[in-house]
Amino acid sequence: MxxxxxxxxxxxxxxxxxxxxxxxxxxxxxxxxxxxxxxxxxxxxxxxxxxxxxxxxxxxxxxxxxxxxxxxxxxxxxxxxxxxxxxxxxxxxxxxxxxxxxxxxxxxxxxxxxxxSIFYIMITIYLVVAIASAFSLLKYNYATSAKNKELQNRILEAQLKLKEQELQYLKMQIHPHFLFNTLNTIYGLSLANNPSTPEMILQLSNLLDYILYQTKKPLVRLEDEVKHIQNYIELEMKRFQEDLKIEFHCEPIPEKIKIAPMLLLPFVENSFKHGKGNDGKLKISIHIKLEEEYLKFEIINSVSESTENSETEGIGLDNIKRRLNILYEKDYELKLENDSEFFQAKLILNTSKLPTDVK
Known part of the structure; x- marks a missing residue:
């Protein structure tokens, strides 16, 4: 052929x-x-x-x-x-x-x-040669431009694939934290024959559905992200029981507001995993609100004096920083503050800007 x-x-x-x-x-x-x-x-x-x-x-x-x-x-x-x-x-x-x-x-x-005259004839012939050469140059320039554009598209496609692979890798690193902590909680309650164990298994099932399937989407409703945060908090409340004091406040969220999945949940998981008060009790405060197109998320958890600064952040927040840089580039602001008593994370996100992987 x-x-x-x-x-x-x-x-x-x-x-x-x-x-x-x-x-x-x-x-x-x-x-x-x-x-x-x-x-x-x-x-x-x-x-x-x-x-x-x-x-x-x-x-x-x-x-x-x-x-x-x-x-x-x-x-x-x-x-x-x-x-x-x-x-x-x-x-x-x-x-x-x-x-x-x-x-x-x-x-x-x-x-x-x-x-x-012979001179006029030469000029006429060379005019044809010059026109043909000019078209040839235009053809070479067009071909070179097309090749460069194709090469740029291939480079962008390769960068996009690398970015997607990196995002999947970061998500895979986050998932085991949720599963490990939640399964430990259910295991402890099952040993005590706690009647709330079936309810926790159902909540874990919802979390698994969100983690394994919903996070494959480029965008999820902010309302769903908040709902699964509440499910996770309920699971941890059963684990900590009297050792946990939590304040959760979320203003009404329009259904149209969407964000990249698993952006807020790791902050909450990090607070439960690394937070601890000097009195042995964990205190967490979570506030979520929308001001026009900006999402403002704030979480504060108590830390003990013996807890090292690096331990309060952990791998979860390192991953979420990297994901924010990849997805939202300059359309977000993240502030982390850590002192001897509290660790605070403030995230301001422009929800009107689509993540780079869905543009």
Whole structure:
């Protein structure tokens, strides 16, 4: 199939070139032909200049331009161009002589029958060469631009795939934290035959559905993210029982507001995992509100004096920082504050801006 296709393309190219040179011959017959002669004589005389025109044109567009001009070998290009023009000028003079002799059969009157000077004929021929060379340059530039654009698209596609792989990797790192903590809680309650164990299993099932399936979507409703935060809090309340004091406040959220999945939940998980008060009790305060298109999320958890600063953040927040940088770039603001008693995280997110992976 490929050889047949190549033959067809070559035939089309040959036909196009043939038509173009026929137009050039007609052009020559009007501008460098013999005005006093009839049309057949004009065509015959003009046809003698066609071989040198074709040869000069093809030397420029298929040899000098691609071999010297495009690789920026300007000195060699100028040298060989001048050399080509000198040789072609000699052939133009010879072609004019033989064209005149054969067209008139060495029969002329006292007046020289050629109405145009040799210099004018050369200018006309070189004008054709220059136009063809200009189109050739445009073709090379277009082809180069198309290749560069294709290369840029491939680079962007590769970067996008790497970004998606990195996001999936970050999500996979986050998931085990939820499962590990929640399963430990259910295991402890099952040992005590706690009647709330089935309810916790159902809540865990909802969390698993969200983590394993909903997070594959580029966007989820903010309302769903908040709902699963509440489910996670309820699970942890059963685990901590009297050792937990939590305050959760969320203003009404319109259904149309969407964010990238698993952006807020890791903050909550981090607070439960690394938070601890000096009195042995964990205190957490969570506030979620919308101001126009901006989501403002704030979470504060108690920490003990013995807890190291690096431990209060953990791998969960490192991942969420990286995800925010990838997804929202400059459309968010994250502030983390840590002192001897409390760890605080404030996130301001522009919900009107789509994450980069869904643009």
């Amino acid at each position: 490929k050889p047949k296709k190549s033959i067809i393309q070559a035939a089309k190219r040959l036909l196009i070139h043939l038509i173009l040179w026929i137009f050039v011959l007609i052009f020559f017959s009007f501008f460098i032909g013999i005005e006093s002669a009839n049309n057949p004589t004009k065509f015959t005389f003009s046809a003698f200049f066609l071989p040198v025109t074709i040869s000069t044109t093809y030397i420029f567009i298929y040899h000098l331009i691609p071999k010297f001009l495009l690789p920026e070998k300007y000195l060699k290009f100028v040298f060989y161009s001048v050399y080509t023009l000198i040789i072609s000028a000699v052939f133009i003079i010879v072609s004019a002589f033989y064209g005149f002799v054969l067209s008139f059969g060495l029969k002329w009157n006292d007046n020289f029958p050629i109405s145009k």
